[in-house]
Amino acid sequence: MPEREVRMSRAMLARLPFYYRTLAAHARAGNGKISSSQLAASLGMDSARVRRDLSSIGEFGRPGIGYDVPELLEALEEMLGLRNRTEAVLVGVGRLGAALFGYPGFEGYGLRIVSLFDSDPEKIGTKLNGALIRSVSEIPHVVRRLSIQMGIITTPPASAQQIADMLVNAGVIAIWNFAPVSLSVPPEVMVRDEDLAAGLSYLSRHLSGTTNAARPAQE
Amino acid sequence: MPEREVRMSRAMLARLPFYYRTLAAHARAGNGKISSSQLAASLGMDSARVRRDLSSIGEFGRPGIGYDVPELLEALEEMLGLRNRTEAVLVGVGRLGAALFGYPGFEGYGLRIVSLFDSDPEKIGTKLNGALIRSVSEIPHVVRRLSIQMGIITTPPASAQQIADMLVNAGVIAIWNFAPVSLSVPPEVMVRDEDLAAGLSYLSRHLSGTTNAARPAQE
DNA sequence: TGGGGATTGTGAAAATACGCACAATATGCT
DNA sequence: AGCATATTGTGCGTATTTTCACAATCCCCA
Numbered sequence: 001m002p003e004r005e006v007r008m009s010r011a012m013l014a015r016l017p018f019y020y021r022t023l024a025a026h027a028r029a030g031n032g033k034i035s036s037s038q039l040a041a042s043l044g045m046d047s048a049r050v051r052r053d054l055s056s057i058g059e060f061g062r063p064g065i066g067y068d069v070p071e072l073l074e075a076l077e078e079m080l081g082l083r084n085r086t087e088a089v090l091v092g093v094g095r096l097g098a099a100l101f102g103y104p105g106f107e108g109y110g111l112r113i114v115s116l117f118d119s120d121p122e123k124i125g126t127k128l129n130g131a132l133i134r135s136v137s138e139i140p141h142v143v144r145r146l147s148i149q150m151g152i153i154t155t156p157p158a159s160a161q162q163i164a165d166m167l168v169n170a171g172v173i174a175i176w177n178f179a180p181v182s183l184s185v186p187p188e189v190m191v192r193d194e195d196l197a198a199g200l201s202y203l204s205r206h207l208s209g210t211t212n213a214a215r216p217a218q219e
Numbered sequence: 220m221p222e223r224e225v226r227m228s229r230a231m232l233a234r235l236p237f238y239y240r241t242l243a244a245h246a247r248a249g250n251g252k253i254s255s256s257q258l259a260a261s262l263g264m265d266s267a268r269v270r271r272d273l274s275s276i277g278e279f280g281r282p283g284i285g286y287d288v289p290e291l292l293e294a295l296e297e298m299l300g301l302r303n304r305t306e307a308v309l310v311g312v313g314r315l316g317a318a319l320f321g322y323p324g325f326e327g328y329g330l331r332i333v334s335l336f337d338s339d340p341e342k343i344g345t346k347l348n349g350a351l352i353r354s355v356s357e358i359p360h361v362v363r364r365l366s367i368q369m370g371i372i373t374t375p376p377a378s379a380q381q382i383a384d385m386l387v388n389a390g391v392i393a394i395w396n397f398a399p400v401s402l403s404v405p406p407e408v409m410v411r412d413e414d415l416a417a418g419l420s421y422l423s424r425h426l427s428g429t430t431n432a433a434r435p436a437q438e
Numbered sequence: 439t440g441g442g443g444a445t446t447g448t449g450a451a452a453a454t455a456c457g458c459a460c461a462a463t464a465t466g467c468t
Numbered sequence: 469a470g471c472a473t474a475t476t477g478t479g480c481g482t483a484t485t486t487t488c489a490c491a492a493t494c495c496c497c498a
Binding site: 013081082084105106149180181204208 | 413417427
């Protein structure tokens with residue numbers, strides 16, 4: 001029953017999606033095998049790190065050969081939870097919210113946005129790409145009824161915390177937060193902050209010439 | 220002339236935008252002072268780390284008092300390069316590209332998107348919010364002529380590398396990449412990958428129940 | 439069958455990053 | 469003035485992460 005001691009560091013976990021992405025590209029290109037050095041080169045990192053990361057999720061490599069792309073891909077999908085279909089609600093149908101809702105790429109990751117909410121009376125009741133925009137006051141009802149686990153917040157920062165509270169109370173356990181504020185949530189709820197301004201700052205700093213930093217790691 | 224030994228770790232650099240964000244919110248709320256513990260609480264981190272980070276960019280705190288919000292804010296703006304106006308071009312006017320172009324929040328960070336490009340003949344020549352969408356073949360000309368330093372890539376992954384090459388050749392030194400691929404660029408060019416799918420994976424993993432990880436750090 | 443070249447997995451060292459704990463400093467109140 | 473309270477800046481031990489380096493493993497081909 002000792003499943004295999006899965007000892008995964010925080011930093012490594014953040015890298016898994018990048019391995020996945022690169023492997024998927026290789027799979028599409030028809031490569032059946034890939035070496036740690038190739039993978040490292042594609043991602044601009046060290047090959048030893050790739051090997052250690054991959055070895056920590058299982059034994060997929062064969063010495064002298066490399067990694068089996070489909071096999072590894074499958075393991076990563078499993079590990080990343082991409083095989084589960086996830087249903088989410090999106091709150092805040094502004095430009096960003098609309099873009100996310102229309103983004104076709106999420107399907108491949110098992111995500112489906114099943115309901116839209118906004119607080120603007122002008123928007124409530126209208127449709128976006130065929131989906132009805134509901135009042136935020138309906139969040140508790142809808143989320144609970146559909147047993148939604150994920151909430152996507154694309155509201156202005158001022159209302160984000162309040163929305164987060166509503167979502168959490170209604171049973172959401174994962175929040176994808178695009179509002180530029182840090183949310184407080186109970187420890188069992190996972191929050192992923194996607195702060196566009198932070199990314200922008202990173203680059204601005206480079207442009208201002210104040211820096212001499214090397215190329216940043218991803219994300 | 221020893222400017223002050225600015226020794227900044229990579230990890231710390233990634234946190235600066237979050238300090239900035241939180242401080243800006245406090246400034247708007249009218250608070251003139253803030254303590255490391257308040258700041259830490261807002262961001263869900265340790266106060267010692269806040270103090271060490273802030274002390275490494277200068278001496279802004281006063282023992283027994285805390286930090287002067289406007290002063291610190293100014294220092295962070297300087298440090299993050301937010302005082303420079305940055306002009307950028309955006310390539311790939313799909314849903315995401317359009318959302319970014321219309322996003323008003325970037326102004327506060329000194330970013331202005333001055334030109335849009337796409338390869339779709341249907342889009343070329345049309346306007347988005349009053350801005351003309353040009354053919355990607357005009358990238359070299361426009362970027363060079365306007366001395367643009369930043370390129371935003373919101374194209375499909377397949378063409379992202381090619382666009383990156385064009386941008387770099389035309390003189391761009393910072394790339395904000397929303398396409399889910401790792402770009403190869405010369406070392407002097409800085410790339411920031413903004414991979415939405417990576418964020419999604421992070422949360423999916425939690426939902427699949429495979430995890431027992433605590434709340435993740437930001438970004 | 440055996441040697442050569444490639445590549446993994448990992449022990450151990452090095453480098454980073456974290457957080458505790460406390461001396462030093464500042465304010466306010468009596 | 470003197471004491472109580474608040475809060476910074478940082479030395480230092482610990483934990484985490486990265487990198488090096490190499491034995492072990494595997495395929496290919498003669």
